[in-house]
Amino acid sequence: MYRSFTLRQGETGNMKILIKDAHCIRHLLDKEGEQFLTVNVLVEGSVISKISETAITDSVDSIIDAQGLFLSPGLVDPQVHFREPGMEYKEDIESGSKAAVKGGFTSVISMPNTSPTADNPDVIKFMADRSNEIGICKVYPTGSLSFGLAGQTLTDFTTLKAAGAVAITDDGKGVQQGELFEQALINARSVNLPVLDHSEDESLSNGGAIHKGYISEKHGVKGIDSRSESAHVERGCEMSERTGAHYHVLHISTKASIDTVKTAKRKGVRVTAEVSPHHLLLCDEDIPVKEDGSLNANWKMNPPLRSKADKLACQEALLDGTIDAIATDHAPHSPDEKSQHIESAPFGIIGLETAFPLIYTNFVKSNKMSLGTCIDLMSKKAGAIFGIDCGRITEGTAADLCLFDLETEFTVTEKFFASKSKNSPFIGGKLYGQARLTMMEGNIVFKN
Numbered sequence: 001m002y003r004s005f006t007l008r009q010g011e012t013g014n015m016k017i018l019i020k021d022a023h024c025i026r027h028l029l030d031k032e033g034e035q036f037l038t039v040n041v042l043v044e045g046s047v048i049s050k051i052s053e054t055a056i057t058d059s060v061d062s063i064i065d066a067q068g069l070f071l072s073p074g075l076v077d078p079q080v081h082f083r084e085p086g087m088e089y090k091e092d093i094e095s096g097s098k099a100a101v102k103g104g105f106t107s108v109i110s111m112p113n114t115s116p117t118a119d120n121p122d123v124i125k126f127m128a129d130r131s132n133e134i135g136i137c138k139v140y141p142t143g144s145l146s147f148g149l150a151g152q153t154l155t156d157f158t159t160l161k162a163a164g165a166v167a168i169t170d171d172g173k174g175v176q177q178g179e180l181f182e183q184a185l186i187n188a189r190s191v192n193l194p195v196l197d198h199s200e201d202e203s204l205s206n207g208g209a210i211h212k213g214y215i216s217e218k219h220g221v222k223g224i225d226s227r228s229e230s231a232h233v234e235r236g237c238e239m240s241e242r243t244g245a246h247y248h249v250l251h252i253s254t255k256a257s258i259d260t261v262k263t264a265k266r267k268g269v270r271v272t273a274e275v276s277p278h279h280l281l282l283c284d285e286d287i288p289v290k291e292d293g294s295l296n297a298n299w300k301m302n303p304p305l306r307s308k309a310d311k312l313a314c315q316e317a318l319l320d321g322t323i324d325a326i327a328t329d330h331a332p333h334s335p336d337e338k339s340q341h342i343e344s345a346p347f348g349i350i351g352l353e354t355a356f357p358l359i360y361t362n363f364v365k366s367n368k369m370s371l372g373t374c375i376d377l378m379s380k381k382a383g384a385i386f387g388i389d390c391g392r393i394t395e396g397t398a399a400d401l402c403l404f405d406l407e408t409e410f411t412v413t414e415k416f417f418a419s420k421s422k423n424s425p426f427i428g429g430k431l432y433g434q435a436r437l438t439m440m441e442g443n444i445v446f447k448n
């Protein structure tokens with residue numbers, strides 16, 4: 001852990017809370033095996049003090065009846081945009097944190113494309129302190145790779161790390177200058193931080209709004225060539241091999257990029273990759289046409305929804321272990337911004353509240369993936385990218401926990417979202433896996 005999140009005065013303090021009769025999986029409790037079991041978990045103050053398969057008879061302040069619910073370690077999201085400082089009308093650290101815990105996330109990694117940019121220790125410290133003060137969810141800031149995300153001058157990674165940055169990235173923009181990117185990898189390696197790459201060669205993406213293919217041509221919308229991503233992923237893997245730096249591919253979306261990561265991993269290159277639920281479940285053919293004949297901008301994000309073949313390649317990579325983590329790339333925008341024409345609307349969709357239900361419903365409930373693997377991709381393995389030790393429910397560790405309801409179907413509506421923004425392509429979807437209770441360091445931060 002890079003820093004500890006302390007309880008606010010007057011909250012749970014040293015309260016004892018018993019979580020009774022929850023379903024869990026053995027390996028999530030650090031025990032051998034994948035079998036389900038029923039457990040009782042005692043939380044004292046901010047930590048888990050006792051885990052037992054038999055009744056816990058200690059006197060407690062409160063009991064949570066978890067019968068029929070699945071107990072998970074708090075989820076970790078490697079990529080969110082909380083918009084504070086600077087664009088609080090879309091989201092702020094408080095509303096973003098509420099959206100996170102509603103989705104079962106207790107830790108998120110926030111991107112530096114705020115205003116001002118998180119390219120200096122003051123902005124990083126502000127984000128970390130603000131998150132600590134709110135005390136709902138752990139928000140780990142990242143520092144930008146270049147000043148102002150302008151791709152011209154490298155920031156000082158040593159001071160960014162000292163202020164609390166857990167990674168270096170210019171997310172929101174690709175780094176166009178290869179030499180600058182390689183120097184960033186060298187510098188990041190020397191301070192032991194991963195470099196997160198929004199892989200986009202702008203000479204190939206060419207100001208496009210959606211994936212370049214049949215759909216972009218049919219609607220006369222400027223397309224983003226899939227090579228714009230894979231060219232930068234190739235560059236990053238080669239540079240990682242040369243420099244030994246940890247290179248992480250943000251929101252991977254194309255078959256070619258996945259093939260490159262697969263090959264690099266086989267060679268032992270220090271590369272990791274994340275995929276987002278929307279790239280696993282949607283493709284460009286799914287973008288709905290509005291009444292005026294234009295395309296709905298709530299299906300617009302960067303990288304864009306790709307071809308069906310790319311979507312299937314993402315699914316295959318998720319199931320064969322190429323993918324290290326699932327990231328929402330939670331990117332809130334106001335209804336006014338998103339109701340514009342698809343070419344002028346901003347990129348991005350929200351995703352914190354729907355991520356686990358989408359993955360659970362489409363991959364676990366349909367028997368393509370085990371629940372244990374799903375939780376690992378959304379907690380332990382996601383945290384490991386940033387050196388955050390989490391994802392197991394063990395005695396003596398922070399009580400970051402979530403109880404999920406895997407049995408009750410629910411419909412995603414605009415009202416469902418805790419985020420300030422509602423720009424989701426999954427509204428109307430029927431899913432399973434809603435969080436019923438989320439606890440962050442012993443505090444109940446969400447209950448439904």
Ligand SMILES: [Zn+2]
Nearest residue numbers: 171172198250
């Ligand atoms: Zn990005």
